[in-house]
Amino acid sequence: MEMKIPLFKTHWHESDVTAVQAVIKRGSYWAVGPEIKEFEKKLATFSDRKYALTFNSGTSALVALYRAIGVQGKEVMVPSFTFIATANAVILAGGIPIFVESEEETLGLDVEDVKNKITPNTKAIVALNYAGGVSKDIEKLREISEEKEIVLLEDNAHSLGVRKNGKLCGTFGVGAALSFCQNKLITTGEGGAVITDSQKLYEKMKLFRSHGRVENNDGDYFSSLEEHDYLEVGHNFRMSSINAALGLSQLENFAKTMQLRKESGEKLSESLEKIEGIKVPKPFENSDHFYQMYTIMLENKEIRNSLQNYLNEKGIMCRVYYQPVHLKSFYKKRFGCKEGDLPKTEVISQRILTLPMYPGISNEELSYIIMEINKFMSSYHENSL
Secondary structure, X not given: OOOOEOOOOOOOOHHHHHHHHHHHHHOOOOOOOHHHHHHHHHHHHHOOOOEEEEEXXXXXXXXXXXXXXXXOOOEEEEEOOOOOHHHHHHHHOOOEEEEEOEOOOOOXXXXXXXXXXXXXXXXXEEEEOOOOOOOOOHHHHHHXXXXXXXXXXXXXXXXXXXXXXXXXXXXXXXEEEEEOEOOOOOOOEOOEEXXXXXXXXXXXXXXXXXXXEOOOOOOOHHHOOOOOOEOOXXXXXXXXXHHHHHHHHHHHOHHHHHHHHHHHHHHHHHHHOOOOOOEOOOOOOOEOOOOOOEEEEOOOHHHHHHHHHHHHHOOEOXXXXXXXXXXXXXXXXXXXXXXXXXXXXXXXXXXXXXXXXXXOOOHHHHHHHHHHHHHHHHHHHHHHO
16 A cells, blocks of 8 residues: 555755756766765765765675775674675675674664674674664774774764764774665765775775776876776776765755754654653764664564554554564575574564654654554553453
8 A cells, every 4th residue: 555654755955956957967977077076075074084985875885895894704793683785795795794683772783792703703893873873882892893903894874974972973983884875864866985084995995986997186087098907806886976966965954854853753752752662762872863764662573563564554654674684595595594593683673663754754744653653552552451
């Protein structure tokens, strides 16, 4: 059925249309135009990083980042509670994903499980900042990485611009991957980036992004008379100028868009936290929360599934973000993963439910969501007595 209230809507501005039109009407440099460098420069500044490098997806950004740090034949510790790209990209870069538990409070990596699974072959730890919030133990993960001489990376697809103790998510590790997919805090339709302070990683990823080609000073392949050299085998992971123009406009409107998200998220929480049996997302201490997704936690799988089915019947779209990656068929077959390997993660995934959330969601829509959840939970608890 068509949902009355979808899981998300892409928030756009008139300046988005103007920016894209300008590139199209220019009639040239749709692929390698000046918007790309400008977007990278402004993104680096916005993220408190020296370098930003754009890609055609967040997945491509992860692959390039993993390859740049050299994960070939090495173990990379990743959450199972994540989008599958976090783990898939490790394999695509030649590494071995090692799944780690997540903690219940912010749904970031479980520090104790990280400590237990470090081996002499561990190359990197990949911290996840979930749904517009922060990983509560990101500082502890950085301490572990420094002590053990392991590379700390961040999958920061959800939490661009979010701060913890005044420090931006994406700046705790050596590098961080961003996503600009259609439901993210800013979007270019499809797109991604890596932010880092390391010139070495930046130069490696730049090669890998564009066929291993050495670029001239202005990076303009199509107007250069030079013969370009190729130092390694790479991909075409480049972002187009049209996407970059859209990203620039979205970034300019970031503060206004996040204010809308925060207001909507706080309205939902104000009402839902009063309902018995529901845990709502909240900013962690001294941190922001931009509600890239709005994920509640129920008492058990039975209640969660029943609520999801009920809301679906009422035209309210909701999904489970995320199901454990280690229990997907590929990982069960390739690595022998099975139920019980990550009991904390498996229980978390059985209890969570992501509700509709987007900038501009109306008060009427929020009230309808609250009303229907209230109806279901009241009825459920009455019938349980």
